[in-house]
């Protein structure tokens with residue numbers, strides 16, 4: 001916390017934490033080292049001494065809390081967006097700025113959530129949802145301000161890119177490359193959101209709404225994943241001087257995610273778990289940002305960046 005005081009002149013106080021089994025709260029501020037220890041040793045934050053409540057309705061914490069900012073990081077759900085969608089709506093409705101790393105609610109309802117935040121004169125920030133470690137969203141909204149972004153094209157899912165790279169380099173089948181990605185910790189035990197293109201599509205929806213002011217949702221995206229890609233298809237791409245990549249595209253005429261042949265000299269033709277995004281602009285031409293996608297630490301860092309942004313704008 002000293003780092004915050006030195007650099008930004010404020011000391012954030014965490015007054016409530018929820019997990020799937022309950023929550024703990026203290027308006028005077030929770031002891032974060034103790035909270036971490038309780039979660040690690042007892043499995044649920046609701047066992048925080050004297051301040052915890054066991055319940056499956058963690059949303060009660062949002063209703064009762066007087067905090068100025070809510071940080072929403074429940075698992076991404078691309079079917080209904082819950083519980084994140086209700087948590088974000090409830091936080092904004094009860095006067096809290098929102099920071100989220102959860103792509104589900106944004107993918108399904110970003111136009112409505114942005115409208116609600118604007119109506120309530122509150123911020124909803126989500127740097128951790130796209131790139132995390134590589135600030136694609138800030139690059140577009142801050143460095144390209146004043147430019148018209150005509151299109152965006154790129155690779156935003158490190159898991160899929162790793163699988164395609166391994167399939168190509170080692171002639172592995174999709175199944176074998178997926179297993180290897182899981183063993184290395186790049187793919188989750190249920191990898192469907194990554195390999196079926198939903199994760200990339202959700203990120204493209206967020207970019208479309210935030211950077212291009214296009215009010216679309218996941219339902220507007222045409223999505224094809226990589227699970228039916230064969231080593232033969234990758235070999236064919238290589239013979240014609242390309243690599244097969246899972247590419248997300250946004251333009252006036254296209255909102256898609258699908259495997260595409262990308263020429264070797266194209267800047268988005270990156271290997272392994274790298275992400276790459278080309279912004280096509282009206283006056284400056286094409287600009288590409290390349291970097292690592294998110295891990296836990298990068299995402300936590302993005303959440304802190306958002307918190308500092310809110311502090312600097314609202315002086316809370």
Ligand SMILES: NC(=O)c1ccc[n+]([C@@H]2O[C@H](COP(=O)([O-])OP(=O)(O)OC[C@H]3O[C@@H](n4cnc5c(N)ncnc54)[C@H](OP(=O)(O)O)[C@@H]3O)[C@@H](O)[C@H]2O)c1
Pocket residue numbers: 018019020021044058059073074075076083101102103104128129132294295296297299
């Ligand atoms: N980790 C990354 O690298 C990364 C990168 C970018 C974005 N994200 C996004 O950030 C979010 C969090 O990721 P993560 O890796 O930390 O996920 P995680 O390890 O699955 O943690 C999710 C947390 O949400 C809690 N939770 C689940 N259902 C809940 C409910 N109904 N009420 C209250 N809490 C509930 C879980 O509680 P329990 O502990 O009790 O299960 C857990 O603490 C996800 O949306 C993810 O897509 C993560």
